[in-house]
Structure formats: C-alpha cells, structure tokens
Amino acid sequence: xxxxxxxxxxxxxxxSHASPAASKxxxxxxxxxxxxxxxxxxxxxxxxxxxxxxxxxxxxxSLPQEFPARIFNILSVDHKKSLATVTLPEExxxxxxxxxxxxxxxxxxVVMPFDNPNFKAGDFYLHNNxxxxxxxxxxxxxxxxxxxxxDVLRPKGARKERFYDVSLGVKEAGGNRVLSMTRxxxxxxxxxxxxxxxDPKTKRVACRMVEEFVPKKEPKP
Numbered sequence: 001x002x003x004x005x006x007x008x009x010x011x012x013x014x015x016s017h018a019s020p021a022a023s024k025x026x027x028x029x030x031x032x033x034x035x036x037x038x039x040x041x042x043x044x045x046x047x048x049x050x051x052x053x054x055x056x057x058x059x060x061x062s063l064p065q066e067f068p069a070r071i072f073n074i075l076s077v078d079h080k081k082s083l084a085t086v087t088l089p090e091e092x093x094x095x096x097x098x099x100x101x102x103x104x105x106x107x108x109x110v111v112m113p114f115d116n117p118n119f120k121a122g123d124f125y126l127h128n129n130x131x132x133x134x135x136x137x138x139x140x141x142x143x144x145x146x147x148x149x150x151d152v153l154r155p156k157g158a159r160k161e162r163f164y165d166v167s168l169g170v171k172e173a174g175g176n177r178v179l180s181m182t183r184x185x186x187x188x189x190x191x192x193x194x195x196x197x198x199d200p201k202t203k204r205v206a207c208r209m210v211e212e213f214v215p216k217k218e219p220k221p
C-alpha cells in the first residue's frame with residue numbers, strides 16, 4: 001500500500017511539473033500595414049480568455065504576445081469591436097501575424113512562422129494589398145504580384161557599394177505606372193516587409209517597407 005501511494009505521488013509530481021509547459025500558449029508577434037486613427041490598445045480574446053492590452057505597431061514587430069489559443073479575436077479596447085479573427089496553424093509555436101486593412105472592416109490577417117526558413121535575413125516579403133497588379137525588380141531579381149498575393153523575394157545583383165537598384169510599378173488601365181525608382185541597402189542582418197496598398201487619400205497604389213533585425217544564430221555546442 002505504501003509503495004502504491006509513493007508511486008501515485010510521483011505521478012502527481014510529474015504531472016504538476018509538466019502542466020505549465022503543456023498549457024503554455026503560442027508566441028505571436030504583430031505588424032499592422034496601417035493603423036486607424038485613435039485605435040488605442042488591443043487585446044487577444046476568446047470566449048474564455050483575454051490577454052493583457054498592448055499597442056499594435058506599424059513600424060516594427062510587436063513584442064511577442066503569449067496566448068494559449070490558436071484561434072482568437074483581436075479586439076479594440078476603446079472601441080469595443082473586433083478587428084480580426086486569427087487562425088494559427090496547428091504546427092508551430094511562434095508566428096508573425098501581418099494585419100492588412102480589409103475593404104470591409106478591420107484587418108485581414110496573414111500568418112507566417114516567425115522562424116520561417118523561406119524568409120531569411122536579406123530577403124524581402126512583398127505583399128500586394130492593392131486592387132491592381134504590382135511588379136518590379138530588386139537588383140536583378142524580378143517580381144510580379146496580383147492583388148491580395150504575397151511572396152518572398154531573395155534579391156541578387158547588389159552593387160559593390162552594397163545596395164540594390166530597385167524599380168516598383170503598377171499595372172493600370174492606361175498602361176504601366178512607375179511607383180518608385182530607388183535604392184535599397186543590402187543587409188545580412190535584416191529581413192524586410194514591403195506592403196503595397198491603395199492610399200485612402202489619393203486612391204492610388206503606394207508602398208512602404210518595415211525592417212526586422214534577425215539575430216545571428218549561435219552554433220549549437
């Protein structure tokens with residue numbers, strides 16, 4: 001009997017030590033392509049749970065938010081309304097959620113793994129949230145994106161001064177229109193998010209870029 005109780009207690013101890021890890025939530029970082037005026041703080045919610053309030057960033061990734069559910073709403077604290085419903089993949093524990101303004105209301109979320117092997121330092125993730133096809137080149141690497149599509153571009157052809165010649169354009173009814181002729185720095189420590197969108201004031205396609213520092217991975221001992 002004593003031996004049975006001892007084994008039972010060992011099982012309880014094992015379960016109590018395992019429970020926090022088993023119930024620990026996924027880690028999510030957010031980046032909004034645009035922010036409405038006076039948005040205020042947001043929370044992640046389900047019917048049973050609610051995160052601490054935090055600010056949605058537009059110029060950098062948010063701090064990682066831990067949440068135990070893989071399907072949740074993003075709720076505006078001040079306006080008491082849902083901005084988006086996010087569904088995370090079943091596999092993985094760390095994600096980036098890009099929040100793209102929806103034509104209806106709130107945001108359309110785009111979910112990608114935070115440690116995405118296909119999106120490395122030096123790469124550009126291009127997402128076309130406009131209603132026209134965009135195209136261009138970064139160095140010698142070309143791209144074309146239909147509306148509501150995104151893809152990773154791994155650029156080639158940097159100049160010896162360590163920058164890329166860049167051309168961005170949009171296909172319109174009257175012909176192709178150049179959005180920008182510029183230069184982007186080559187970087188082995190940054191990955192870049194490039195958003196194409198319809199400017200709410202001018203009603204014309206525009207773009208903006210956000211950079212994310214990627215720490216160098218230390219070799220495993």
